Amino acid sequence: MKRIEWGLKKENYRVINVAYPSTRVCIQDAADHWLGNVLRERTTDPNVKIHFVTHSLGGIVLREYLSNHPIKKLGRVVMLAPPNQGSDLAQMLKRYWVYRVAVGPAGQQLGTDNSSLPKQLGPADFELGIIAGDRSINPLFSAWIPGADDGKVSVRSTRLTGMQDFLVVHHSHTWMAWAGQVSTAVVEFLRSGHFAGTKKATI
Numbered sequence: 001m002k003r004i005e006w007g008l009k010k011e012n013y014r015v016i017n018v019a020y021p022s023t024r025v026c027i028q029d030a031a032d033h034w035l036g037n038v039l040r041e042r043t044t045d046p047n048v049k050i051h052f053v054t055h056s057l058g059g060i061v062l063r064e065y066l067s068n069h070p071i072k073k074l075g076r077v078v079m080l081a082p083p084n085q086g087s088d089l090a091q092m093l094k095r096y097w098v099y100r101v102a103v104g105p106a107g108q109q110l111g112t113d114n115s116s117l118p119k120q121l122g123p124a125d126f127e128l129g130i131i132a133g134d135r136s137i138n139p140l141f142s143a144w145i146p147g148a149d150d151g152k153v154s155v156r157s158t159r160l161t162g163m164q165d166f167l168v169v170h171h172s173h174t175w176m177a178w179a180g181q182v183s184t185a186v187v188e189f190l191r192s193g194h195f196a197g198t199k200k201a202t203i
Contacts, residue, residue, distance in 0.1 A: 004053055007183035013051075013190070016042050022057055023104035027117055030106065031065035039071075051075035051190050055177050056082060056153070057106060063121045076127040076193060078186045081150055081173050084130075085157040086112035086119055088145050112157075124162030129189035131182055132158040133171045150176065167195045 005017045020034045054062050059082030091111035093099040109117040133150030136142040141151055148155040150173035171179045188196050
């Protein structure tokens with residue numbers, strides 16, 4: 001997320017860019033403990049509006065947190081490649097021990113069946129812009145994912161009821177956050193609530 005951090009700092013945003021132990025904790029723990037602690041320790045001014053930019057699983061962690069801990073001064077949210085409708089790849093691979101070891105407990109919660117945690121979360125009740133990728137550098141994974149995808153997440157699975165705007169870019173899942181086009185789009189949405197060249201509409 002460093003490229004996005006640089007872009008936001010150039011626009012005079014105060015940026016808190018943090019990693020989290022995504023392969024060692026479940027989504028609920030990542031939300032309640034890790035994200036909760038970051039917000040309590042590093043956003044102490046109640047009058048400051050807080051925006052979020054997430055990548056992949058981070059979007060689900062944020063949705064889980066907001067479902068239980070509303071933020072009074074919540075600003076806008078941009079999610080990059082979030083598996084909002086679950087992950088077809090996770091659904092296929094979660095039975096294999098190699099996958100379970102590689103992705104940890106959170107990866108087991110991202111399937112597409114009714115037990116999938118993303119599907120148990122509600123629609124967006126905040127200003128949300130979603131950026132999905134349609135370029136894959138992993139043809140094997142893409143062969144298992146229906147429709148356009150970024151090598152890990154399908155474009156259709158990123159969408160979420162209540163989002164204000166939606167943008168598809170020709171970038172892969174892993175490297176999307178390094179693209180200048182994406183960094184620019186993030187700034188555009190945080191400023192205006194929509195991406196350049198798209199119409200603002202609730203979907």
